[in-house]
Amino acid sequence: MALLELQDIHTYYGAIHALKGISIHVDEGEIVTLIGANGAGKSTTLNTICGLQHPRSGSVTLKGESIQHLPAHEIVTRGVAQAPEGRRVFGRLNVTENLEMGAFVRVDKDGIKRDMERVFTLFPRLKERAKQVAGTLSGGEQQMLAIGRALMASPRLLLLDEPSMGLAPILVEAIFDTITEINAQGTTVLLVEQNALIALSVASRGYVMETGSIRLADTAEALRNNEMVRRVYLGET
Amino acid sequence: MAILSAHHVTKRFGGLLAVSQFDVEIQENSIHSIIGPNGAGKTTFFNCITGFYRHEEGSILFKGEPLDGLSPDRITRQGIARTYQNIRLFQNMTVIENVLVGGHVHLRTGVFGAVARTRGVMAEEAKALEEARHTLRFVGLAGRGDYMAVNLPYGDQRRLEIGRALQTRPALLLLDEPAAGMNPSETEDLMAFVRRLRDELGLTILLIEHQMRVVMGISEVVTVLDYGEKIAEGTPAQIQRDTKVIEAYLGRRATA
Amino acid sequence: MLRRLLRRVSGTTVFMWLIGIAMLVVVVWGVYATLSSGRYKASDWIDLTVYGIAQGSVYALIALGYTLVYGILRMINFAHSEVFMSGPFIGYFVAMALSQSGFFNRQPFVSLIIVLLVAMTVSTTIAVLLERIAYRPLRRAPRLVPLITAIGASYFLQYTFLGLFGSGIKGYPEVAQLKGYWPFPGTSSGILRTQAVVIVSAFVMLAILYVFVQRTKTGKAMQAVSEDKDAAALMGIDVDRIIVITFVVGGALAGAAGVLYALLFKQVKFDMGFLPGIKAFTAAVLGGIGNVNGAMLGSLFLGISESLFPNLVLDGLGLPAPYQLKDALAFIMLVAVLIFRPTGILGERLAVKKA
Amino acid sequence: MNARTRSDWMAPVKSGLMGGLIALLIAMVGLVEVSVKRPILTADGRILLSVGQLLLLLPIILMCYKAVQVFAAGCEKVTDRLGLLATGALSGFFASLVLAALVLLGRVINLRTVFIRASPDLFNTLTFGLGLGGGSVVLLLFGALLGGLVAAITLLPDRIRRPLVLGLALVPLAAILTSALFAGRGFSVPVALLVGVVAAALTFAWRQTQPKLQDRVAALSPSGQRTYQVFRWLLPVAIVLALPRLGAYPSEVLVNVGLFVLMGLGLNIVVGFAGLLDLGYVAFYALGAYAMAVLTSPEMTWHGIHLTFWQALPFAVLASTSAGIILGIPVLGMRGDYLAIVTLGFGEIIRLVFLSDWLKPFLGGSNGITRIPKAVVGSIALDNSPKLYYLILAGCVVAAFVAIRLKDSRLGRAWMAMREDEDVAQAMGIDLIKTKLLAFATGATFSGLSGAIFASKLTSIYPHSFHVLVSINVLGVIIVGGMGSIPGVVVGALALVGLPELLREFAEFRLLMYGAALVFMMLTRPEGLVPEARRKLELHEADGEV
Amino acid sequence: GGAKFTCADPKGCVDIAPKDPVRIAYAFVVSGGDASLGTDTKRGSEIAVDEKKEILGHAIELVGEDELCAAEGGQTAATKLAADPKLLAVIGTNCSSAARAAIPILCGAGIAMVSPSNTAPDLTDEARPPEYWCYLRTAHNDNVQGAKMAEYAYEKGFRKAATIHDGSLYADKLQQVFAATFVQLGGTITAREAVGPQDTDMKPMLTRVAATGPEFIYYPIFIQAGGHITKQAKEVTGLENVQLAGADGIFSPDFLRAAGDAVVGFNWSSPDFSAFGAGYGDFLAKHEAKYGEKTLAPFHAHSYDATMMIFAAIEKVAVKDADGTLHIGRQALVDALFATKDFQGLTGTLTCTATGDCADPKIAVYVGQSADPDTWNPGADADSNPMKIWP
Ligand SMILES: Nc1ncnc2c1ncn2[C@@H]1O[C@H](COP(=O)(O)OP(=O)(O)OP(=O)(O)O)[C@@H](O)[C@H]1O
Ligand SMILES: Nc1ncnc2c1ncn2[C@@H]1O[C@H](COP(=O)(O)OP(=O)(O)OP(=O)(O)O)[C@@H](O)[C@H]1O
Ligand SMILES: [Mg+2]
Ligand SMILES: [Mg+2]
Secondary structure, eight states: OEEEEEEEEEEEETTEEEEEEEEEEEETTOEEEEEEOTTSSHHHHHHHHHTSSOOSEEEEEETTEEOTTSOHHHHHHTTEEEEOTTOOOOTTSBHHHHHHHHTTTOOOHHHHHHHHHHHHHHOHHHHHTTTSBGGGSOHHHHHHHHHHHHHHTOOSEEEEESTTTTOOHHHHHHHHHHHHHHHHTTOEEEEEOSOHHHHHHHOSEEEEEETTEEEEEEEHHHHHHOHHHHHHTSOOO | OEEEEEEEEEEEETTEEEEEEEEEEEETTOEEEEEOSTTSSHHHHHHHHTTSSOOSEEEEEETTEEOTTOOHHHHHHHTEEEOOSSOOOOTTSBHHHHHHHHTGGGOOOOHHHHHHTOHHHHHHHHHHHHHHHHHHHHTTOTTOTTSBGGGSOHHHHHHHHHHHHHTTOOSEEEEESTTTTOOHHHHHHHHHHHHHHHHHHOOEEEEEOSOHHHHHHHOSEEEEEETTEEEEEEOHHHHHHOHHHIIIIIHHHHHO | OHHHHHHHOOHHHHHHHHHHHHHHHHHHHHHHHHHHHTOSOHHHHHHHHHHHHHHHHHHHHHHHHHHHHHHHHOSOOTTHHHHHHHHHHHHHHHHHHHHHTTHHHHOHHHHHHHHHHHHHHHHHHHHHHHIIIIIGGGTTSOTHHHHHHHHHHHHHHHHHHHHHHOSSOEEOOOOGGGSSEEOOTTSSSOEEHHHHHHHHHHHHHHHHHHHHHHHSHHHHHHHHHHHOHHHHHHTTOOHHHHHHHHHHHHHHHHHHHHHHHHHHHOEEOTTTTHHHHHHHHHHHHHHOTTOHHHHHHHHHHHHHHHHHHIIIIIHHHTOSSGGGGHHHHHHHHHHHHHHHSTTOSSOOOTTOOOO | OOOOOHHHHHHHHHHHHHHHHHHHHHHHTTHHHHHTTSEEEEETTEEEEEHHHHHHHHHHHHHHHHHHHHHHHTSSSOOOHHHHHHHHHHHHHHHHHHHHHHHHHHHHSOGGGTOTTOOHHHHHHHTTTSOHHHHHHHHHHHHHHHHHHHHHHHHSOHHHHHHHHHHHHHHHHHHHHHHHHHOOOOEEHHHHHHHHHHHHHHHHHHHHHHHHHHHHHHHSOHHHHHHHHHHHHHHHHHHHHHGGGGOHHHHHHHHHHHHHHHHHHHHIIIIIITOOOOSOTHHHHHHHHHHHHHHHOTTOOSTTOOOOHHHHHHHHHHHHHHHHHHHHGGGTTOOHHHHHHHHHHHHHHHHHHHHSSTTHHHHOGGGOBOOOOOOEETTEEOOSHHHHHHHHHHHHHHHHHHHHHHHTSHHHHHHHHHHHOHHHHHHTTOOHHHHHHHHHHHHHHHHHHHHHHHHHHHSOBOGGGGOHHHHHHHHHHHHHHOTTOHHHHHHHHIIIIIHHHHGGGGGGGHHHHHHHHHHHHHHHOTTOSSOOOOOOOTHHHHHHHO | OOSOOOOOOTTOEEEEOTTSOEEEEEEEOOSSTTHHHHHHHHHHHHHHHHHHOEETTEEEEEEEEEOTTSHHHHHHHHHHHHTOTTEEEEEEOSSHHHHHHHHHHHHHTTOEEEESSOOOGGGGOTTOOGGGTTEEESSOOHHHHHHHHHHHHHHTTOOEEEEEEOSOHHHHHHHHHHHHHHHHHTOEEEEEEEOOTTOOOOHHHHHHHHHTOOSEEEOOOOHHHHHHHHHHHTTSTTOTTSEEEEOGGGOSHHHHHHHGGGGTTOEEEEEOGGGSOTHHHHHHHHHHHHHSSOOOSTTHHHHHHHHHHHHHHHHHHOEEOTTSOEEEEHHHHHHHHHTOOSEEETTEEEOOOTTSBOSOOOEEEEEOOOSOGGGOBOBSSTTOBSEEEEO
16 A cells, blocks of 8 residues: 555645646655656645645545645654755754754654764764754755754655755765665655756656646656656756 | 955854865856865855955955955945855845846935936836846746746746846856756756856856756866865866865765 | 954944943943932942842743744734733732632732732633734734734733723732841841742742743744744644743743732732833843843843932933933833844844855 | 534534624623613614614624524535524524523622623613513524524525625614714614615615626727726815815814824835834824924924924924934844834833923923914914815825835835845845935934924824824834835725724723724734735836737 | 794804703723723713703713823814714813813814813913813812922921922922922922833832932822832831822822822822712712722712713703703803802812812812721711821
8 A cells, every 4th residue: 555645636825726636656665756847846745745735625645544634743743754945944953953853753762862873974064063053054064954854753754855955966975875775774755856867766766747747657767768857857968 | 367366265153164264266257166065165155255254364356356344235336246055035026126126236216316206217217127127038037027036936036046146237146056956957058048147248157056067067167165175176177086076075976 | 454444344333332332421420420429328229129120020021921922923922911911900809809708818828829820820811812813813924914913902902801890900909928028138128028029939930931941842842933833843843732832831921920010019900011011022122032041131131220220320410300211211221232232132143144 | 405413503503602702792891881872773862773782783693694604605505594594593592692691690699899891781781671581581582583684684695685784784884984973873763774775775786787887988989088087086086185074073083094194104114115113103203293392382492493384394304304314323233123122112212201301391391392383374274174184185195105106216126125135135235224224214204294293283292192002003004004005004094093083982992992903904804905016017018019 | 932042142052952962071081091080080970960860851961082191182082072063061181281182172162161180270370372261170270289288298397308290291280389389388309200100110219219318208190100109118218207198199099909008197188078068978879889899080079070060050051942942052151160159069169260260279188097998988087088187
């Protein structure tokens, strides 16, 4: 059974019809990627899953239970975490406190501590800045923090919105290594990326979005070989 | 000739050396990139140039004149414009109004002119509006002028930010990660656009970017910062081969 | 170096420094003149300081309500002064009932606790209702809109109380055990018992609050919600619940402040909230709004300067009826502090936003 | 329609109880008591329906309506008519149950020791003067009937319902309005019927003809169009110019509104355009007024200067403008609410200093300044409101013109940019200091003008007139009107200054109703009554190309 | 019907049709911080209306306006009242600032005006402007009351006095008159202080006053601040034994509530209640029955008297047609009011001067006996609280 399933989702921003009937599913243990042009509705899709945006029609089911009417915080308690677009770190809390907020719904003190260590090994830079308030971090450091914070929730389903944005190339590699690694440990990942090349290399399946609807849905392998994808999203001429 | 030169620029935050004894020369009409690991001090250096931060040591000369200690608005009047790493538009203004604000420094109208709306003022406004429309066409936002800036998708917001900066008619344009959040084909467009800025408008461009495709594709000179210090400088080809840069920044796979 | 310095200094900074220096000169001169006139004894100054601390600690309890709500919703909760008024107002009826039955005289402290609890409950209820009805629907509206509903709610509550209970003054029953003084070094005849009780209970409550906000998970969640509600929700924080908790805490403190106020000054009236409300808000800003420690510090500072400065500064300058200018002086202090620290005594320098 | 579950019946009960509780509150604060003698409908000198009774009924009617709406919401077209009627009746019944409970309680214990308004008179009103037993039964039946009636009205076809409801609503409104403005005393039954029927008929007719009328206008010849446009402009202008004909009191209200429009236009520049939250705006109003007073009143022998209104006006305005700049400088570095509280402080400092014994020899202290001469134009003294109206109207027109011009200028854009993001605005080359000070100065100028007119209108001024609540009220005006919107200022001032005048009927409860209205308005229209309209700049280009 | 009535009054006449009520109005401050002052006087008038029931067979209608205790409120209220052609007279205003703005407008419309609580001397000064011709008051002129208190203090041997006002016209004027008289008699004023009406913490101010060493402190202010000062003065070192005194603004049971035990020994100046008509006790009983609470401020009786005075004047000048229509000349009504002589009111025997001062000039000084508001019963008897001690 699919861990997450979206059926015919329509989401609006006031009068703007941002998602026009999206249906996707993510199975337990998968890495699925969502690619698409600016304004296609990728972030809106993730926000709809998380409950930050409620769909006007359609259903979102998590483990067979429909969640589209639940408020965001309850969806999080069901094991969904997101590293949102634009980082959204808590600017006046320091790095450690931000990470603690990531583990807000968890109670296992040891597990939290272990995960904190893991984030610090993944991003040594954050360890150096552990007591600095997040608002003064550099853009990339904030991005690391946002990803780390999502990892801290130790979610079943991890939603990542353009994790590579603003990161140095060397770190991009590291991030994707980590994604594969935590996936191997049992976390399901839904990944939105502009860097389609690398996204498709770690994902098992992918969807291509265009102006609010799904244009293509296939295995990562097939998408990588798709003519249109190669031209537009992989930048090959 | 160097349009901008920095000598021994140092910026500290508490005990942290964000930029340290940094020297750089930006040649007129060139595309110059600054790269470096996250937190290396690139954005901080931009902030020092534009007067957002005040560096403790060193000096920055623009066209031979020191910029140190000037307020941001006066620096803009000297001919330097910028975009921001986290997009900062005037969100609740329309697209064209954003651009018109960029033209602020080139207009003269004061309170009395605005109220009396003399012929001169009207002409000036009409001209400003025409220029703004032209800029919108130039950055590919024609027809979007009356949208609210917040409602633009991410990529268009970046374009608008550049458009707004262009409207100040700068000699030097600072772009902070303009390609972030763009997909490869959009990035291609951006690169072409930046080249056009240089070729058609004769601007000098200083660029921060993490996408090597952009950096290596369009820049003539690349400067590499790490922990606030310059560790390398050269043509893209030289930089790509520099082991120190590979070690600190590029990683093995990128070069492969 | 000099050239560089000159370029940085603009006309307005010079102007501001001049204002600052002028203020300083006036203050120093006034203080010197007062002290050298020898009209006041040293114990007078200590007395005045104690009065100021008592007043300031009441301000602090109210100011925290403002600061907490401001911190989380970025709005000035103008109706907080009515939250402050409502508790002791209803508490008055309980106190009167207790006093008529004779229980108040037999068990003054139990009675006081009962009154305190009633007042805190009422204030909390009003605060929560306010949030539910007047502010929650406007969560995403422009910033100044909830400000206006707050003002509307403030009028509404004031005049509802006037309508229900009349415009007269309600005098709290006096507690016999709290009349008179307790010895206190330095003062002329000791410290007033009511003042001592007020100061001590205020500090206890402030300490509890401090621990709550700084140490507990809920406290941390409050800070997260105040920064970014959506991101906080993504952490699994129930934003609505946290906001309600904030209003509960602010309301309870205001109710307690109201009772302490009634203990100090003995009377309650439908419009009693307005002035302390404005003062407490000023104190919160003075300390750095949104900052819990700042609110406490600002309140004490304001309380002390109100009671000390008219005599200390204006007296020496030879102004007639200096006490009348006490509030003006309080605001001048505020301006003076904010000129040099535009974000309050403890406020973070948020101006260093990332570009 | 399927069988109704228990929860379906809970909804009307709940809204009924809610309506009853609101009515209870209205009764207990004494609103009924003050207005039960104010007639809406009279027959033969007796009151058939009083404002007090209407106030009690209104929440019940509204909540019944809500319950009926909820019931009807589920279905396209209501088939279960009986159910609908029952819903209305049920909620009406429960609403009156609350009131009956109050009556009962009031009889058992003496509520008056706490609630001073729980008087025998009130209970009499609630029980129609029939005593406890009979009265309660009648009350309950009446409530149920009323609810049923509300439900029945919703069943009527739209064509009839709208005019009917409008007619029903308009009669009390008109009755209250005439008594508020012209010291009338309610309508007699025939007059009420006439008003109701005419209103209903007019709505009915308007709804029938309005679409056709639009077609007609569209079909006019170009010259016809032009006359139509001219007419459309001339008509409001003529109405505005003719308003003082309504009488001295309506003019007085309009002049007060005008003073606030003037201030609102100024504050709108500071807050609405430039985003600088100023809560001490009254300071400039005070300065304008005091400058006028000091310069013109024979009481103030200040170097023997006694100017006329017109001679003093420029100085008064100038005093405020320069105060705007001087007070603006220290607050340049402050942001958001720090600015708000410091400006609030400035307002209070000014008031307290004007009140102080210290400056009493120069400014009169608590005694204020009296014997300020009225303005004279030619040989006409502007000594009453209908005449002053034109002065204030002129002031408002000039201020609105200036505000509109500034808004659509380079300066207006700079203000807006500063409001959105100060740092970036500065990076766009905007001189923050100059731009902020200009906003303060322009705002202060309008406020000073308003204050100067205020002083000469009153002929005596006191520090008490310049309380912070004035600043807050002006802020309310611009936000209720719609921030940044110039027509909004006018509408906001009418709503917040004009409307409370109509509430004078309710004496001490005016502010209670004002507060409730403020909350209600903001909840229903958070963007304001007349939100700021954006100029379409780019579309002109499209026009040009076509 | 008899001969048709022709109006010869220079200011016009009001005709009241057979079934119509006689309409008078109040202009009091019924909202804001001073609401209790206005509510108190409003109730005084309402009780008078209840008691009078009808005038020459016509019901009485009392309408009202809020004057906000401010000039602008007075002006608006007066404009609205003046627009009512049937309005005969106005009771009000409460505040002198409102009065100054209202009088010209009401007089312009020929409406008689009697204030129960304006005390500013200039309103009934010899030199008052002619446009004040329709204005009278039943409240005490500050000149009388302030001077009496000074005489009392000096007579009792006090030589050093301090004064405090609250920025209101009323208090400021009273303390000025007091100070002037006291100095004239040979005393000295050690300090002249001021507070805000909403201030609570008075100790710093009192500490300052204490430093000047007064024997007598006079603060003719209102209940809220007055209560705080009275209570806190006892807590300030150096003032424990100073004689405290106020005026009729705090002559009310609410003041006992506000000040608590400190009122024992407190001195008030107020109309001589021992000279009051016997009706006062009845009045208080009616008040409590009607409003469910005790009186709120000191001017209800003045307001009652003002209303009754107006009724008497109307009865004196009204011309009644055979069908019951009343005709009342406006100038005649005002003249009748000014002609009031030996009118038995609650506040004493009222006689109006040519400039409109109608209050009985008998001022007495009272001393507080107990802080229990239920014992409030001003008089000259041994069990009175407060008890008259002078003259
Ligand atoms: N807050 C908002 N208000 C109005 N419209 C919005 C808002 N947020 C997004 N939109 C619109 O919804 C559409 C989808 O936006 P979304 O952010 O989901 O795109 P995206 O695929 O994530 O794009 P990007 O790659 O630029 O992040 C866009 O057209 C955008 O303009
Ligand atoms: N206001 C500040 N206070 C304290 N530290 C700061 C402040 N601003 C920046 N820093 C620190 O200075 C360093 C340089 O930051 P900067 O933003 O210049 O990095 P960057 O090179 O732009 O990195 P990125 O590529 O991630 O954007 C970072 O480590 C950051 O944490
Ligand atoms: Mg996105
Ligand atoms: Mg950066």
